[in-house]
Amino acid sequence: MNDTISDLLVRISNAHMAGKNSFEVPFSKIKEGILAVLRDEGFVGEFRADSERKMISVDLTGSTKSFQKIKRISKPGRRSYIKSKDITRPKGYGIVIVSTPKGVLSGGKAKSAGLGGELICEVY
Numbered sequence: 001m002n003d004t005i006s007d008l009l010v011r012i013s014n015a016h017m018a019g020k021n022s023f024e025v026p027f028s029k030i031k032e033g034i035l036a037v038l039r040d041e042g043f044v045g046e047f048r049a050d051s052e053r054k055m056i057s058v059d060l061t062g063s064t065k066s067f068q069k070i071k072r073i074s075k076p077g078r079r080s081y082i083k084s085k086d087i088t089r090p091k092g093y094g095i096v097i098v099s100t101p102k103g104v105l106s107g108g109k110a111k112s113a114g115l116g117g118e119l120i121c122e123v124y
Contacts, residue, residue: 002076004028008035009070009121012044012058021061027054033104034120037097041106043067043123067094073119083116094124 001007008031015023025031027049035058038044045062049055073096074080082098087107090096096107100117110117 003072005030005034005120006072006075009072012038013070015058015060016067022057022059024055024057027051027056030099030104031056033099034097037095037104037106038123041065041095041123067123070121070123072121074121080119081117082119084111084114087111087116090122091124094122096120096122 004026008025011023011025032047032049035044035047035056039047042064045059047056047058050057071090082096087096087098087110089107097120098105098107098110098115098117099120100110100113100115102113102115104120105113105115
């Protein structure tokens with residue numbers, strides 16, 4: 001598999017639409033960062049990284065917000081970067097996830113810290 005981040009986003013979307021309570025994905029630090037942002041914003045519940053199995057278990061029952069779509073922006077074939085002053089909310093109410101030099105942050109936190117970076121995805 002070439003795009004593991006896209007796989008994570010599709011698994012989140014599919015589990016949400018199917019009404020699943022939890023799912024698992026293979027471990028990576030970038031996925032852990034994306035899930036931390038989604039947890040902080042209320043789109044997923046808690047998650048737990050299992051170092052022995054190298055998997056991340058994600059719980060969807062603790063989510064406080066619902067979403068319509070998770071859209072991957074920066075892809076392996078076409079990277080997309082954004083300056084901090086250009087970060088906006090998609091559709092006026094969603095969030096963007098940005099990979100910055102300080103780690104993976106939501107668009108609002110990246111903008112307030114004055115950090116730009118790779119625009120990973122948008123959730124609305």
